[in-house]
Structures are given as C-alpha cells and as structure tokens.
Amino acid sequence: MKANLHSHSPYCDGKAPMEEMVKGALRKGLKILGISSHAPVPFKNSFSIPGNEQLRQYRKEVRYLQDKYKDQIAIYLSLEIDYIQGMTKDFESFKKEFGLDYTIGSIHLVKGQSNDHLWFIDGPDASNYDRGLRDAFGSDIYTAVSCYYHQINEMITTQKPDMIGHIDKIKMHNHNRYFSEDESWYRQLVDETLDYVKANDCILEVNTRGVYKGRSDSLFPGHMILQKALEQNIPISLNSDAHKPDEMDGYYTEAMRFLKSIGFREMYYYSQGDWKAFALD
Numbered sequence: 597m598k599a600n601l602h603s604h605s606p607y608c609d610g611k612a613p614m615e616e617m618v619k620g621a622l623r624k625g626l627k628i629l630g631i632s633s634h635a636p637v638p639f640k641n642s643f644s645i646p647g648n649e650q651l652r653q654y655r656k657e658v659r660y661l662q663d664k665y666k667d668q669i670a671i672y673l674s675l676e677i678d679y680i681q682g683m684t685k686d687f688e689s690f691k692k693e694f695g696l697d698y699t700i701g702s703i704h705l706v707k708g709q710s711n712d713h714l715w716f717i718d719g720p721d722a723s724n725y726d727r728g729l730r731d732a733f734g735s736d737i738y739t740a741v742s743c744y745y746h747q748i749n750e751m752i753t754t755q756k757p758d759m760i761g762h763i764d765k766i767k768m769h770n771h772n773r774y775f776s777e778d779e780s781w782y783r784q785l786v787d788e789t790l791d792y793v794k795a796n797d798c799i800l801e802v803n804t805r806g807v808y809k810g811r812s813d814s815l816f817p818g819h820m821i822l823q824k825a826l827e828q829n830i831p832i833s834l835n836s837d838a839h840k841p842d843e844m845d846g847y848y849t850e851a852m853r854f855l856k857s858i859g860f861r862e863m864y865y866y867s868q869g870d871w872k873a874f875a876l877d
C-alpha cells in the first residue's frame with residue numbers, strides 16, 4: 597500500500613499544479629493522497645498560502661480533484677500548520693473553518709526571546725540557519741534547540757495536531773557543526789517530546805524529503821528517534837513532503853526497507869474518516 601499524506605501545491609511553495617500532483621501520485625501507484633499546503637502565517641513570507649481567500653480557492657480545487665479522481669485515488673484535504681506561540685492561528689479553527697480531514701503540525705520557525713527574531717530552520721540555504729541562530733539566540737545552540745523541541749511540545753498540548761511533521765528537522769542544516777545527536781542533552785529533549793507525542797496520540801511522520809533532496813543523510817526522524825518510537829509503540833506514517841509530481845514516492849523503497857529492518861510492521865494513514873494501520877510490505 598503506497599500513500600502520501602504530505603504534499604504541497606502552488607497555493608504555497610509547491611512547484612506544480614495540483615492536478616499534476618494528483619497525476620504524479622497515480623503514476624507512482626499511490627492509493628491515498630493528502631494535499632497539505634502550508635497554512636497562512638501572520639507575517640510576509642514566500643512559503644505559505646497568503647490568506648483566507650486563497651485558502652478557500654485551495655479547498656475548492658482539492659474538492660474538485662477529489663471528485664474527479666474518486667475512482668482512482670482517495671484525496672484528502674489538509675494543511676501543514678506552523679505553531680508559534682502568540683502568533684499563529686489555532687489549528688482547530690483552521691480545521692473547522694475549512695473542513696480539513698486532518699492536520700500536520702510542523703515547526704519551521706523557532707521563536708527566540710523576542711518576536712522580532714524567528715529562527716528559520718528550513719529551506720535549501722544553510723546560511724539562513726546560521727544567521728537565524730545568531731540573530732534569535734546569539735548562537736546559543738543549547739537554548740535554541742531546547743526552544744525548538746519545547747515549541748513542538750507546546751504545539752502538541754495546545755493544538756492537538758493529528759500528525760507531527762518532520763520532528764527532527766532541526767538537524768538538517770546542523771551537519772554536526774553545532775551539536776551531535778548523540779549528546780545526552782539532545783537525547784533528553786527528544787525523549788521528552790516523544791513522551792508528548794505518545795501521551796497525546798499523535799502520529800509520528802517519517803518524512804523522506806531531506807534525503808531525496810540531498811539535504812539530510814537520514815530520514816526525519818533518524819534512526820535513534822525511530823528506535824525510541826518503536827519501543828514506545830508510537831504510530832508512524834511514511835510521507836514524502838512532495839513539492840513536485842516526481843517526488844511523490846521519493847526514497848519510499850529504501851525507507852520502507854529500513855523501517856522494516858528496525859522492526860516496524862505497520863504504518864498509519866488517514867482513510868475514510870479515520871487513521872488506519874496498513875502492513876509494511
């Protein structure tokens with residue numbers, strides 16, 4: 597069973613028309629496709645849906661494609677929503693107002709001591725990561741990474757996302773320059789966050805984008821976190837975070853083999869109103 601619950605569209609930073617993304621999913625043999633553009637954030641940026649008007653258009657187009665391709669693939673309406681304390685809109689109001697099937701909660705911007713500086717941890721350019729770390733946190737990596745994981749914890753308890761997107765994306769531009777994922781303080785932060793994931797029944801996304809884009813040596817999350825998730829019986833969902841049709845099943849074969857090798861037997865996908873387990877085969 598191939599599925600992808602994390603994909604983007606030109607309403608945000610996606611690179612191909614929505615229908616081309618659907619056709620890409622069909623070409624790759626996917627049975628479930630979730631369209632999850634970046635939800636609006638309350639400041640100027642180049643990655644999210646700008647506002648509610650575009651959001652309504654977005655919903656309309658997803659609904660149209662849902663119906664047009666209903667005999668070939670199940671299409672679901674979602675958003676990848678950022679959480680920044682005191683700044684972003686409640687997930688529940690997006691969910692209710694736009695009739696989302698499920699929500700993905702992801703942190704791309706880490707709040708520092710003041711609202712003036714947000715640390716942007718994503719994008720292709722590592723120099724933004726370095727600059728943001730300096731401007732928002734005075735290059736104090738321990739505080740910065742702690743804020744990142746605490747922001748996820750707070751997102752989980754206050755916003756109740758169905759799925760946590762790319763939980764350790766903070767490592768992407770690190771490349772062992774500022775911290776090692778083996779350090780005990782880092783592992784402690786991860787342990788604490790996984791406890792929140794477990795206690796709040798969230799799905800843990802396994803995101804292949806960093807690997808097929810050549811920006812990360814390992815999946816989001818990597819081996820250590822996946823091992824802990826397995827031990828805690830946290831449900832996982834393999835997604836590609838596609839921005840182009842050909843990325844629909846990017847690195848899926850290798851990722852599935854890897855997940856099986858460390859002991860996972862099933863993955864969870866949203867299907868017909870609920871989260872269901874599918875055998876990893």
Ligand SMILES: [Zn+2]
Nearest residue numbers: 676702761762
């Ligand atoms: Zn993301």
Ligand SMILES: [Zn+2]
Nearest residue numbers: 602604676837
């Ligand atoms: Zn995404």
